[in-house]
Amino acid sequence: MGALFHDPILLAIVLGTNLPFLSMAVILLFTRSNPKLSSQISVGAILVSAVSAIYLLAKLHCASPLQYQTLWFSSDKLLIAFGYYLDPLSLLMLTIVGVIACLVQIYSLGYMAGDPGYSRYYAFQSLFAWAMLNMVIAGSMLQLFIYWEMVGLASYFLIGFYYEKWSASQAGKKAFVMNRVGDVGFFLGLIWLVIGFGNLGIPELNHAAATQGLPQHVLTVAALLIFCGVIGKSAQFPLLTWLPDAMEGPTPVSALLHSATMVAAGVYMFSRIFPFFSASPDAMAVALAIGTITMLLSGTMAMVTYDLKQVWAYSTVSQLGMMVMALAAGGYFAGVFHLTTHAGFKALLFLCSGIFIHEFHTNDMRIIGKKGGRRLKIPMACIAVGALALSGVFPFSGFFSKEAILGVLAAQPNKIWLAAALLGAVMTAYYSFRLIFHLLFPKDGIEEKQHEEHGHSSHGHEEDHHGYIFWAMAIPVMILAGVSLVLGFVEHPIEHFLIGHIVEAHPVAHGAEHGGGEWLMIMGVSAGLLGIAVAWFEFGRKGASRKGFLSYFPAVWKLFDRRWFLDIFYRKSLDTFVYGGLTSLFTKNDRRVIDGGIDGICFFTEGSGRLFSFLQSGMLQYNLLMMVLAAGVAVLYLLF
Amino acid sequence: MNSLSTYLIISALLFSMGLMGILQRRNLIGMLISVELLLNAANLNFMAFNRFLAPDPVIGQIIALFVMGLAAAEAAIGLSIILALYRKMHSINIERAQRLKG
Numbered sequence: 001m002g003a004l005f006h007d008p009i010l011l012a013i014v015l016g017t018n019l020p021f022l023s024m025a026v027i028l029l030f031t032r033s034n035p036k037l038s039s040q041i042s043v044g045a046i047l048v049s050a051v052s053a054i055y056l057l058a059k060l061h062c063a064s065p066l067q068y069q070t071l072w073f074s075s076d077k078l079l080i081a082f083g084y085y086l087d088p089l090s091l092l093m094l095t096i097v098g099v100i101a102c103l104v105q106i107y108s109l110g111y112m113a114g115d116p117g118y119s120r121y122y123a124f125q126s127l128f129a130w131a132m133l134n135m136v137i138a139g140s141m142l143q144l145f146i147y148w149e150m151v152g153l154a155s156y157f158l159i160g161f162y163y164e165k166w167s168a169s170q171a172g173k174k175a176f177v178m179n180r181v182g183d184v185g186f187f188l189g190l191i192w193l194v195i196g197f198g199n200l201g202i203p204e205l206n207h208a209a210a211t212q213g214l215p216q217h218v219l220t221v222a223a224l225l226i227f228c229g230v231i232g233k234s235a236q237f238p239l240l241t242w243l244p245d246a247m248e249g250p251t252p253v254s255a256l257l258h259s260a261t262m263v264a265a266g267v268y269m270f271s272r273i274f275p276f277f278s279a280s281p282d283a284m285a286v287a288l289a290i291g292t293i294t295m296l297l298s299g300t301m302a303m304v305t306y307d308l309k310q311v312w313a314y315s316t317v318s319q320l321g322m323m324v325m326a327l328a329a330g331g332y333f334a335g336v337f338h339l340t341t342h343a344g345f346k347a348l349l350f351l352c353s354g355i356f357i358h359e360f361h362t363n364d365m366r367i368i369g370k371k372g373g374r375r376l377k378i379p380m381a382c383i384a385v386g387a388l389a390l391s392g393v394f395p396f397s398g399f400f401s402k403e404a405i406l407g408v409l410a411a412q413p414n415k416i417w418l419a420a421a422l423l424g425a426v427m428t429a430y431y432s433f434r435l436i437f438h439l440l441f442p443k444d445g446i447e448e449k450q451h452e453e454h455g456h457s458s459h460g461h462e463e464d465h466h467g468y469i470f471w472a473m474a475i476p477v478m479i480l481a482g483v484s485l486v487l488g489f490v491e492h493p494i495e496h497f498l499i500g501h502i503v504e505a506h507p508v509a510h511g512a513e514h515g516g517g518e519w520l521m522i523m524g525v526s527a528g529l530l531g532i533a534v535a536w537f538e539f540g541r542k543g544a545s546r547k548g549f550l551s552y553f554p555a556v557w558k559l560f561d562r563r564w565f566l567d568i569f570y571r572k573s574l575d576t577f578v579y580g581g582l583t584s585l586f587t588k589n590d591r592r593v594i595d596g597g598i599d600g601i602c603f604f605t606e607g608s609g610r611l612f613s614f615l616q617s618g619m620l621q622y623n624l625l626m627m628v629l630a631a632g633v634a635v636l637y638l639l640f
Numbered sequence: 641m642n643s644l645s646t647y648l649i650i651s652a653l654l655f656s657m658g659l660m661g662i663l664q665r666r667n668l669i670g671m672l673i674s675v676e677l678l679l680n681a682a683n684l685n686f687m688a689f690n691r692f693l694a695p696d697p698v699i700g701q702i703i704a705l706f707v708m709g710l711a712a713a714e715a716a717i718g719l720s721i722i723l724a725l726y727r728k729m730h731s732i733n734i735e736r737a738q739r740l741k742g
Contacts, residue, residue, distance in 0.1 A: 618741030620734055621671075625663050 009059060010068060013084050016052030016098065017137065019045040020130035027123040035118035039109055042122035046102045046129055053098035053133075057091045067203065069139050078194060085139035085202055088498045089336065093136045093268055096343045100260035101129040103476035107351050108252045110472030111358055121161060121250070128154035132261040136268065141190055141200040144272070148186075148233070148265060152179045155262045159249040168248035178242040182232015189225025196222060202272060211279040223276065223283035226269075230287075234266025234320045237294045241567050244301070244313040247363075251354030254309055258316040259347035264339060267323045271336050278330060287328035292420045295321030297564060299427035303434070304550055304560040307363045308353045311435050315390060316346055318424060322405055325421065331408030333495050338405055340494070341397035341487050345389035348480035352383035355473050356439075365435050369442030378474045380439065382481040387436050389484045391429035391528040399525070400488035406524050422527045429531025437539035647688035655681035668722045668732045672715065679711045 023045035027038040060066060069083025086094075105125055112121055131150035138144035153176075160172025193200060196218040205211070211219060230236065235243035243263065247254055257263065270277065270287075278284060295318045302314030319342050327335035359376060360368050374380050389396035392403075402425060409418040538549065550557045562568065617623075654677055661674030683704045690700025722732055729736045 613741065616741055618738040620737065621663055621666075628659060628663065 009056065009066070012052040012055050012059075013068070013086070013137065016049045016056070016094075017133040018130065019048050020126040020133070024123045024126035024130065027119055027126065032119045032123075038119035038122045039105075042126045043102075043105050043109065045126060046098070046105050049129065049133060050095075050098035050102040053091075053094040056086065057095045060086060060091060065203065067139060072143075078198060080142055081140050081201060082143055083139035084137045086137060089268075089271060090137050092336070092340065092494070092498065093264075094133060096264075096340060097129070097132050097136060097260045100343055100347050101125070101132070101256060103479060104252045104256045104347065104351070105129075107255075107354070107473050107476040108250075110469040111252050111354055112250060113469050113472075115250075117161065121158075124154055124157040124161070125253075125256075128158060128256065128261055132265065135265060138202070140202060141193070141205065141273070144202070144269065145183075145186065145190060148229070148269070149183065151262055151265055152176060152183070152233070155246070155253075155257055158253040158257070159246045161249050161253065165248065171242075171245040171248040175242040175246050178239045179232045182228045182230070182239055185225045185228020186232070187229075189222050189228065192218070192222045192225055205273050206275040208275060208279075211276055214279075216280065219276075220280045220282045223280040224286060226273070227277070227283060227287055227290075230266040230270050230324065231290065232266070233269070234263050234324065235294075235317045236266070236321065236324060237290045237297065240294055240298060240317050241563055241570070243317050244310055244563070247307070247309040247313055251309065251350060251357055254313070255347045255350030255354065258312065258350060259343040263316060263320055264343060267320060267327070267335065267339050270324065270327050271332060271339070274327060274332050277327075284328045284330070287324055288417060291321045291324030291326075291328055292417060293321070294318070295325065295424045296420060296427075299424050299431070300560045301563055302431040303427060304557055306365055306438075308356065308365050308368065308435065309350070309363055311365075311431055312346065312349050312353060315349075315428065315431065316342075318428065319346070319390075322402075322421065322424060325417065326405040326408050329408045329412050329417065331405060333498055334401065334404035334408045336498060337491065337494060338401035341389065341401040341484070344480055344487055345386045345396070345398060345484045348382060348477060348484055349386040349390065351473065351477045351480065352379040352386060355379040355470075355477065356383075358473070365438040366442065369439045373439045373442075379477060382477045383439070384436055385481045385484055387432040390432050391532060392425055392524060393429075393528050393532075394525060395485065395488060397484045397487035399528075400491045402528075403521055403524050404491070406520050410520055422523060425524060425527040426531040426534075429528040430535050431531075433532045433535035434539050437535055441540055644688055644692040647684060647691075651681045651684040651688065654678075654684065666734050668725070668734055668737075671734065672718045672722070675714070675718070676711060679707055679714075683707050 020042070023041045026041055031038045031041065065085065065087035067083060067085050069081040069085075072080045072082035074080070105122070108121065108125065112118055115121065128151065131147050131154050135144055135147035135151055138147055156172045156176040159175050160169045162168040163172075190200060193205075197205070197214060199205070232239050235241075243258075246257060249257070277287070298314045298317035298321065302311050302318065305311055305314065319338070323335045323338050323342070326338060355376060356368050356373050356379060357363055360371050360373065362368060385396065389398035392398045406418065406421055406425075409421050412418065534549075538547070550560065559565070658674045658677030658681060661677065662671050665671055665674065686700040686704045686707070690698060694700070725737060726732050729739070
């Protein structure tokens with residue numbers, strides 16, 4: 001306890017990561033009936049977290065990795081430590097999570113105002129932040145896994161926040177179950193590691209000498225199993241459909257979920273034990289393929305939906321695919337940097353969309369455009385900044401991180417990955433600007449009168465509405481827009497900061513990162529511009545059809561719109577294999593074997609009881625007489 | 641007169657009376673009293689053996705005290721069972737309790 005107060009760094013860690021949990025407990029136990037106080041407690045706690053994260057980053061940015069740990073338990077030769085591990089990656093991520101969670105909670109002050117579940121919302125937000133912050137600085141894989149599950153739990157609560165709504169509770173369940181599928185793999189991978197390697201400490205796993213001592217197949221199986229966790233959490237290819245459904249939660253939750261916490265956890269874990277993964281080329285190849293498939297699939301889905309949040313959801317999946325691609329191609333820095341910039345601009349995009357949704361009470365981009373979405377100047381400008389960053393246009397942050405990724409992919413011997421990434425970039429720019437142009441230039445102009453009349457009755461006096469609620473939402477958005485503008489220019493300091501340490505541990509890791517050149521940059525930007533140009537041609541210019549070229553191919557449109565029939569496929573296979581096969585077998589086993597067995601025993605006992613009861617007269621004294629006589633006979637026998 | 645066999649005979653008489661009572665009486669209270677007689681016969685035996693055969697450690701007396709405690713507990717439980725039976729059957733006749741056979 002004494003050490004806690006003498007070591008400001010440890011104090012900052014402990015306070016920063018655990019205050020949100022405390023605030024959740026206080027809110028749930030004491031202040032539920034007082035929404036205002038609850039939100040203040042929660043925001044206060046997360047502010048402390050953000051400040052201490054920044055403090056730690058500033059204090060430790062040039063120090064060597066710092067580790068605090070105590071032995072949690074030991075079993076035979078297996079030692080599981082519980083502690084904190086602070087290296088550049090976790091410091092960077094800690095800051096991202098702290099800052100974004102803080103901004104989102106401030107934003108929620110406006111967005112959630114007047115919601116009946118206001119206190120509950122803040123309690124779960126705190127839980128979410130706590131789990132994620134602790135996951136980031138976990139010192140061993142087991143500890144990481146525990147908080148990983150907590151993150152999943154918190155996101156379940158928040159996705160299903162409007163639990164009275166059938167679709168919301170379903171979406172929460174879906175997210176939880178699909179994550180579980182991946183987590184089973186993750187956990188098996190950890191067990192496999194314990195058996196094969198005998199240690200779960202993150203620094204130990206990342207140590208080059210340690211992984212080289214293992215046979216290749218053990219390593220590959222472990223890496224692939226652990227990658228299952230990434231697939232589930234980061235919504236990669238086979239398990240990607242939960243994320244778009246997660247839109248049922250409140251918009252700030254989506255912002256948090258899609259940028260810094262839930263889905264980032266998967267990519268974070270991948271980069272957390274990146275040297276370990278890169279020791280297995282086979283696993284990396286699988287990851288690269290999965291990342292590419294994910295990126296392309298979800299990009300196509302985003303091109304046809306009209307739901308504002310769904311577009312960004314698919315785009316998140318696609319960008320996560322891109323991060324996984326970058327990491328799997330050996331671009332440690334590129335992946336992490338894209339994670340960083342993406343956290344900024346995706347939170348920005350969601351929060352901006354949240355303002356529109358709050359204002360117009362619809363998710364449909366066509367209706368928002370028609371009702372005058374572009375009159376909300378601040379969010380409109382900010383969403384444009386976010387979309388530009390997402391499309392990878394120079395000077396916005398996305399440009400720099402996408403260039404880094406393209407550079408990594410260009411260094412791959414097989415150029416198909418690069419081509420896929422460029423195609424993905426075109427699609428990204430296309431769907432983002434399809435949305436922007438829908439908002440900016442609605443089909444039949446803005447409906448002036450009608451909206452004004454509606455506006456006064458309920459909620460939306462746009463121009464004189466700049467009160468507390470609006471600013472609570474607008475200020476975080478503007479901060480994030482600023483971040484998206486400048487983050488790209490600190491690429492090199494971040495690279496130095498991140499790579500400086502990892503090089504010693506694993507020299508192969510970043511050899512690929514200095515490929516590329518001018519032509520790559522040109523290709524990257526032109527891919528983005530091409531997408532924007534197509535979007536402009538179809539949705540922006542005067543007299544544009546505003547349908548999109550995909551509408552000429554109804555079959556393709558349907559395929560994309562129904563998410564490549566993935567959900568239907570899951571439903572069908574669940575119905576046939578799980579419910580039809582396994583579950584019915586278990587049900588039969590339950591009915592016939594277990595229930596039948598117990599019933600049989602009962603029947604036998606009862607029947608034999610009835611049989612023997614005929615021997616009983618029920619007269620106590622006859623029994624006693626028999627006893628006495630028997631005792632007398634025994635005495636006679638013993639005496640003579 | 642003051643010899644072991646005197647006490648043993650008295651004790652045997654007590655025991656027989658108790659046994660007779662418990663086998664013959666149809667009244668549950670009577671049966672309970674008979675059980676007390678049986679216990680007292682045993683107590684008397686303990687005391688007599690202790691007095692005449694092994695006087696130094698007073699184990700016999702201690703056991704007699706235990707038996708008394710036991711008898712008290714047994715009487716309490718027996719009486720409560722009889723009360724419960726009386727509430728159910730409105731009688732303390734043991735023959736009525738035959739209905740419990742089911």
